[in-house]
Amino acid sequence: xxxxxxxxxxxxxxxxxxxxxxxxxxxxxxxxxxxxxxxxxxxxxxxxxxxxxxxxxxxxxxxxxxxxxxxxxxxxxxxxxxxxxxxxxxxxxxxxxxxxxxxxxxxxxxxxxxxxxxxxxxxxxxxxxxxxxxxxxxxxxxxxxxxxxxxxxxxxxxxxxxxxxxxxxxxxxxxxxxxxxxxxxxxxxxxxxxxxxxxxxxxxxxxxxxxxxxxxxxxxxxxxxxxxxxxxxxxxxxxxxxxxxxxxxxxxxxxxxxxxxxxxxxxxxxxxxxxxxxxxxxxxxxxxxxxxxxxxxxxxxxxxxxxx
Amino acid sequence: xxxxxxxxxxxxxxxxxxxxxxxxxxxxxxxxxxxxxxxxxxxxxxxxxxxxxxxxxxxxxxxxxxxxxxxxxxxxxxxxxxxxxxxxxxxxxxxxxxxxxxxxxxxxxxxxxxxxxxxxxxxxxxxxxxxxxxxxx
Amino acid sequence: xxxxxxxxxxxxxxxxxxxxxxxxxxxxxxxxxxxxxxxxxxxxxxxxxxxxxxxxxxxxxxxxxxxxxxxxxxxxxxxxxxxxxxxxxxxxxxxxxxxxxxxxxxxxxxxxxxxxxxxxxxxxxxxxxxxxxxxxxxxxxxxxxxxxxxxxxxxxxxxxxxxxxxxxxxxxxxxxxxxxxxxxxxxxxxxxxxxxxxxxxxxxxxxxxxxxxxxxxxxxxxxxxxxxxxxxxxxxxxxxxxxxxxxxxxxxxxxxxxxxxxxxxxxxxxxxxxxxxxxxxxxxxxxxxxxxxxxxxxxxxxxxxxxxxxxxxxxxxxxxxxxxxxxxxxxxxxxxxxxxxxxxxxxxxxxxxxxxxxxxxxxxxxxxxxxxxxxxxxxxxxxxxxxxxxxxxxxxxxxxxxxxxxxxxxxxxxxxxxxxxxxxxxxxxxxxxxxxxxxxxxxxxxxxxxxxxxxxxxxxxxxxxxxxxxxxxxxxxxxxxxxxxxxxxxxxxxxxxxxxxxxxxxxxxxxxxxxxxxxxxxxxxxxxxxxxxxxx
Numbered sequence: 001x002x003x004x005x006x007x008x009x010x011x012x013x014x015x016x017x018x019x020x021x022x023x024x025x026x027x028x029x030x031x032x033x034x035x036x037x038x039x040x041x042x043x044x045x046x047x048x049x050x051x052x053x054x055x056x057x058x059x060x061x062x063x064x065x066x067x068x069x070x071x072x073x074x075x076x077x078x079x080x081x082x083x084x085x086x087x088x089x090x091x092x093x094x095x096x097x098x099x100x101x102x103x104x105x106x107x108x109x110x111x112x113x114x115x116x117x118x119x120x121x122x123x124x125x126x127x128x129x130x131x132x133x134x135x136x137x138x139x140x141x142x143x144x145x146x147x148x149x150x151x152x153x154x155x156x157x158x159x160x161x162x163x164x165x166x167x168x169x170x171x172x173x174x175x176x177x178x179x180x181x182x183x184x185x186x187x188x189x190x191x192x193x194x195x196x197x198x199x200x201x202x203x204x205x206x207x208x209x210x211x212x213x214x215x216x217x218x219x220x221x222x223x224x225x226x227x228x229x230x231x232x233x234x235x236x237x238x239x240x241x242x243x244x245x246x247x248x249x250x251x252x253x254x255x256x257x258x259x260x261x262x263x264x265x266x267x268x269x270x271x272x273x274x275x276x277x278x279x280x281x282x283x284x285x286x287x288x289x290x291x292x293x294x295x296x297x298x299x300x301x302x303x304x305x306x307x308x
Numbered sequence: 309x310x311x312x313x314x315x316x317x318x319x320x321x322x323x324x325x326x327x328x329x330x331x332x333x334x335x336x337x338x339x340x341x342x343x344x345x346x347x348x349x350x351x352x353x354x355x356x357x358x359x360x361x362x363x364x365x366x367x368x369x370x371x372x373x374x375x376x377x378x379x380x381x382x383x384x385x386x387x388x389x390x391x392x393x394x395x396x397x398x399x400x401x402x403x404x405x406x407x408x409x410x411x412x413x414x415x416x417x418x419x420x421x422x423x424x425x426x427x428x429x430x431x432x433x434x435x436x437x438x439x440x441x442x443x444x445x
Numbered sequence: 446x447x448x449x450x451x452x453x454x455x456x457x458x459x460x461x462x463x464x465x466x467x468x469x470x471x472x473x474x475x476x477x478x479x480x481x482x483x484x485x486x487x488x489x490x491x492x493x494x495x496x497x498x499x500x501x502x503x504x505x506x507x508x509x510x511x512x513x514x515x516x517x518x519x520x521x522x523x524x525x526x527x528x529x530x531x532x533x534x535x536x537x538x539x540x541x542x543x544x545x546x547x548x549x550x551x552x553x554x555x556x557x558x559x560x561x562x563x564x565x566x567x568x569x570x571x572x573x574x575x576x577x578x579x580x581x582x583x584x585x586x587x588x589x590x591x592x593x594x595x596x597x598x599x600x601x602x603x604x605x606x607x608x609x610x611x612x613x614x615x616x617x618x619x620x621x622x623x624x625x626x627x628x629x630x631x632x633x634x635x636x637x638x639x640x641x642x643x644x645x646x647x648x649x650x651x652x653x654x655x656x657x658x659x660x661x662x663x664x665x666x667x668x669x670x671x672x673x674x675x676x677x678x679x680x681x682x683x684x685x686x687x688x689x690x691x692x693x694x695x696x697x698x699x700x701x702x703x704x705x706x707x708x709x710x711x712x713x714x715x716x717x718x719x720x721x722x723x724x725x726x727x728x729x730x731x732x733x734x735x736x737x738x739x740x741x742x743x744x745x746x747x748x749x750x751x752x753x754x755x756x757x758x759x760x761x762x763x764x765x766x767x768x769x770x771x772x773x774x775x776x777x778x779x780x781x782x783x784x785x786x787x788x789x790x791x792x793x794x795x796x797x798x799x800x801x802x803x804x805x806x807x808x809x810x811x812x813x814x815x816x817x818x819x820x821x822x823x824x825x826x827x828x829x830x831x832x833x834x835x836x837x838x839x840x841x842x843x844x845x846x847x848x849x850x851x852x853x854x855x856x857x858x859x860x861x862x863x864x865x866x867x868x869x870x871x872x873x874x875x876x877x878x879x880x881x882x883x884x885x886x887x888x889x890x891x892x893x894x895x896x897x898x899x900x901x902x903x904x905x906x907x908x909x910x911x912x913x914x915x916x917x918x919x920x921x922x923x924x925x926x927x928x929x930x931x932x933x934x935x936x937x938x939x940x941x942x943x944x945x946x947x948x949x950x951x952x953x954x955x956x957x958x959x960x961x962x963x964x965x966x967x968x969x970x971x972x973x974x975x976x977x978x979x980x981x
Binding site: 040175178179182183185186199200203204205206207224227232286287288289290291292 | 313315316317318319320321348351352354355356357358359
């Protein structure tokens with residue numbers, strides 16, 4: 001369907017060692033990330049972790065100060081047209097020109113994309129209940145997000161980039177946006193990159209997840225693997241312990257009755273050995289939701305920072 | 309087919325689908341030969357990644373609960389019924405385990421628990437029998 | 446505790462304490478400075494400068510007391526600070542800045558007139574200019590504080606009242622010889638009316654009841670329905686051009702028509718011998734240049750009504766190259782200028798061929814062959830249009846760069862250059878002997894500026910090619926067009942000047958001047974500036 005890329009590999013987005021400073025603050029610190037074709041890639045992290053900065057690098061709105069960014073094998077700064085014409089973008093601070101009417105917005109936008117699907121746009125407008133004669137600035141926030149979604153989807157872009165698409169929106173609009181992601185990915189070969197701090201959304205639709213914390217990638221990989229490598233374990237020590245042992249891979253200890261509850265990262269059997277070595281026993285294992293993993297990872301980092 | 313997903317308890321979504329389909333088959337709400345919704349439809353309805361649905365269906369196929377027919381479409385397999393009783397018991401065993409764990413934490417011994425189960429069963433029988441009209445309606 | 450009116454004034458003081466302190470410092474020191482300068486040094490240049498600063502002080506006071514610094518004219522909403530509306534005070538108290546501002550200005554003017562202008566030998570009137578500025582303050586308060594339902598309505602009313610003001614001043618000076626009592630009375634009446642308007646405007650803003658022309662809502666959709674039926678754009682460039690025309694392109698023509706509406710009645714009057722016809726023509730012909738200069742400040746932005754110069758993400762993520770983006774802007778500027786100049790020509794041609802005007806004009810070209818007159822007239826019109834376009838296009842890079850500081854630096858640079866030039870001009874007019882010394886510098890200055898310009902231009906062209914913002918073909922085409930314009934302009938000037946003025950030096954100076962006047966780097970820099978903005 002699409003010719004193979006001329007550079008690097010078949011990853012749709014390939015970010016290598018990208019560093020970005022704003023003044024003295026490091027917004028991105030040696031970030032390396034690859035988004036393979038055909039996946040939904042969720043970008044999670046606290047506010048100010050660098051999600052938006054990363055996405056703006058993908059769009060070419062920011063120039064990498066160090067490292068390389070390739071989208072479809074091209075540099076989005078040197079070849080904005082080549083990248084942007086194959087990409088759909090919707091952001092939280094959706095700044096569609098307010099003076100345009102919805103039909104004018106459609107007419108204007110469709111001129112840029114040869115693959116624009118009029119019937120699909122029509123269908124989306126109808127299902128979202130967007131009146132063609134309404135001015136964009138008079139639309140509610142949710143309707144504006146939907147209008148943005150129409151102009152980001154109607155040409156069936158190969159890559160859909162959504163930056164905090166649903167924050168501050170009501171559940172019905174959020175459903176529409178998630179539905180758009182699901183529908184996009186159901187079309188063969190399309191890729192979605194989206195950032196969100198609504199982690200249940202990310203967990204629902206993502207194949208892969210990367211977590212950013214203060215400009216660094218904490219982990220990145222397939223959601224299943226991430227979930228399998230994080231555990232919440234109840235550990236019982238003979239005769240109890242006043243304080244938990246210092247074990248590799250434990251992100252956080254919490255007292256739990258007479259036992260200790262560990263949030264751990266890494267292979268389970270290794271951890272069981274380690275616990276046995278200090279005279280303990282894993283009595284229960286439970287997998288974590290992405291929310292809990294996020295809290296454990298970022299929360300720990302916070303404690304470390306306080307100590308140091 | 310009613311499926312409810314929860315992302316708060318850490319159980320992977322595909323596993324939730326697998327468990328719930330098994331439960332639906334076991335409880336007879338899904339009959340043998342009935343068609344499951346296509347992957348894309350279910351994904352859009354549940355707002356989850358289609359790959360997740362596909363994985364759940366694959367697992368269900370491996371477990372023999374459903375069969376894929378060549379003309380596309382996934383059906384509850386006829387072999388589902390003999391498996392049903394075992395599945396049912398397995399699901400109940402999970403619930404009983406949870407109940408026992410809770411009872412232990414509250415210092416209630418198993419004898420008292422079993423008595424309680426009996427009591428509740430009688431009470432339930434009484435309530436379901438008396439308002440017959442409600443059932444018919 | 447202080448009362449509510451004092452609290453209102455204290456807020457204004459708190460917000461503008463530095464500016465107001467500077468104003469007070471000026472009022473306190475300027476008369477002293479004037480008094481201290483010995484007479485033989487020549488007080489007139491001092492009065493020119495200090496007096497102008499005095500006018501600036503009055504303008505500043507107008508801005509302060511009308512809350513004009515915190516808002517823009519094109520906003521629909523009232524510029525009155527919203528926090529005032531939730532205070533437990535009456536509308537009357539909220540209108541207090543109107544009275545305080547009027548008092549401040551009426552008190553300040555005699556100080557400036559008596560302290561600065563009069564000691565320097567100007568017979569400056571003592572009251573009416575102050576009252577006129579007060580009336581201006583009243584009008585800006587009335588216009589600014591009243592909320593409107595359409596965002597251009599305030600602009601239109603402002604242009605009309607501005608025209609009325611100018612007409613009032615002109616009539617007073619021409620017909621009544623600037624009679625002090627009459628002018629004070631007239632402007633005080635204007636102030637009284639606008640004070641009442643400002644009072645009701647605050648009330649409307651507080652109630653959230655904007656002034657609306659409802660019939661527009663019935664007319665508007667009728668036009669809009671036709672617009673929806675238009676077909677698809679043939680290319681991205683056309684779509685972008687449509688956007689630029691809708692946002693910027695119609696600004697200059699609309700502005701021009703509004704101003705013309707004020708001017709046309711004056712054109713219908715018979716000419717007075719005091720104002721020759723050619724001067725009127727020059728003023729009217731200067732209008733598109735002036736208005737384009739005003740519109741140009743917003744032309745580089747994505748939306749002239751937007752605050753700040755940041756390129757919206759929606760625009761930045763359209764798959765258009767920076768070159769095409771700028772090309773659409775330049776084309777829109779050209780269309781806009783063509784429309785404006787066309788309108789003006791259509792209005793002025795009947796006036797031009799009115800018998801009395803034609804007679805006075807034909808006196809100007811007595812003894813010149815008709816063909817030459819026609820050729821010159823055509824060329825002048827072409828250059829007039831091109832110059833108007835230049836007004837719009839050459840400054841685009843400032844806002845396109847998306848950095849506030851570029852605007853500040855360039856405005857500061859332009860302003861200081863203007864001040865230096867004013868000083869130099871004044872100096873030269875009072876010291877004729879230094880003119881020759883300056884003339885000696887010209888052969889050195891011009892080539893240096895030329896080299897700087899060529900360096901800037903080639904740097905821009907190189908960057909355009911390096912960053913792949915434009916193809917080598919387009920850059921070459923631009924260079925060729927630029928060279929052609931320079932060559933034809935030089936030819937035009939040489940053709941117009943009498944043969945006996947031609948020397949090698951004068952021709953070289955003309956070429957240097959033309960090369961310096963016709964923008965290259967400022968135009969070629971526009972895509973660069975946009976790229977600088979888009980890829981930060």
